[in-house]
Amino acid sequence: MIEVAPDILMLLMAGAFIAGFVDAIAGGGGLITLPILIIAGAPPLTAIATNKLQSLFGAGMAAYRYGRGGHVSLRKQRLMAFLALTGGVAGALLTAKLPTDIIRYGLPVLLIAIALFFAFKPGLDDLDRTARLTPLEFAATVVPLVGFYDGLIGPGAGSFYMIAFVTLAGYGVLKATAHTKLLNFASNCGGLFVYALVASPWWIVGIAMGAAQLGGAYVGSRLAMRVGARLIKPVLVVSATALAAKLIWDLI
Numbered sequence: 001m002i003e004v005a006p007d008i009l010m011l012l013m014a015g016a017f018i019a020g021f022v023d024a025i026a027g028g029g030g031l032i033t034l035p036i037l038i039i040a041g042a043p044p045l046t047a048i049a050t051n052k053l054q055s056l057f058g059a060g061m062a063a064y065r066y067g068r069g070g071h072v073s074l075r076k077q078r079l080m081a082f083l084a085l086t087g088g089v090a091g092a093l094l095t096a097k098l099p100t101d102i103i104r105y106g107l108p109v110l111l112i113a114i115a116l117f118f119a120f121k122p123g124l125d126d127l128d129r130t131a132r133l134t135p136l137e138f139a140a141t142v143v144p145l146v147g148f149y150d151g152l153i154g155p156g157a158g159s160f161y162m163i164a165f166v167t168l169a170g171y172g173v174l175k176a177t178a179h180t181k182l183l184n185f186a187s188n189c190g191g192l193f194v195y196a197l198v199a200s201p202w203w204i205v206g207i208a209m210g211a212a213q214l215g216g217a218y219v220g221s222r223l224a225m226r227v228g229a230r231l232i233k234p235v236l237v238v239s240a241t242a243l244a245a246k247l248i249w250d251l252i
Contacts, residue, residue, distance in 0.1 A: 003202040016209035020058035020216025027158025034155040049195035053206030058213030063181035065221035071178035081186040087147025088190025111244035131170035150187035
């Protein structure tokens, strides 16, 4: 039995397509799908669990497309992916103890912070720069920490991976985006494994949204490989700001 009315499901699938498109370009698709699941009436933990399920499809498609396009070697990311998965499991194990008000009130703050970063951070382009961390240091610190956050709450994890690759690993934006996808997929897998045991995802809704994510991720990854960093600021700033405004309005 479908967990929501058919018209709501269609709106959720439309949002998932957009999220897959945005996530494939710059990360942050969960900044769209988690709020709309909450707006659609999902309890916070159910929304997080369902978001994990549907996000797997988009992240997997984007990882495949970027790998096939030669922008990332997925085989060389196996260690990072394992660390991201482990972090996702650890974060998800603590989610049941997270007060739901933190999610409701903290999400708009997170959205605004992401929007401000992308609006005012200079130098977000496709050129590589000097790395501040070695690959091993990056893998041992940043990857499991972001994976932990992805398992704990999730929205914006792709953006956090990308920001870390840009600011700490020295990658250009397109290269950074390509390198986030397998890690995002892995930490989502870890989180979903736990949520399938302790929470109640909307399975039918999640799979339907995942199918829409596939389409959005395919289109977004193709466009990103053609255009690069020029899409990142307007896409993320506008979407994050609009959704933060909606959630704040609902809380008033």
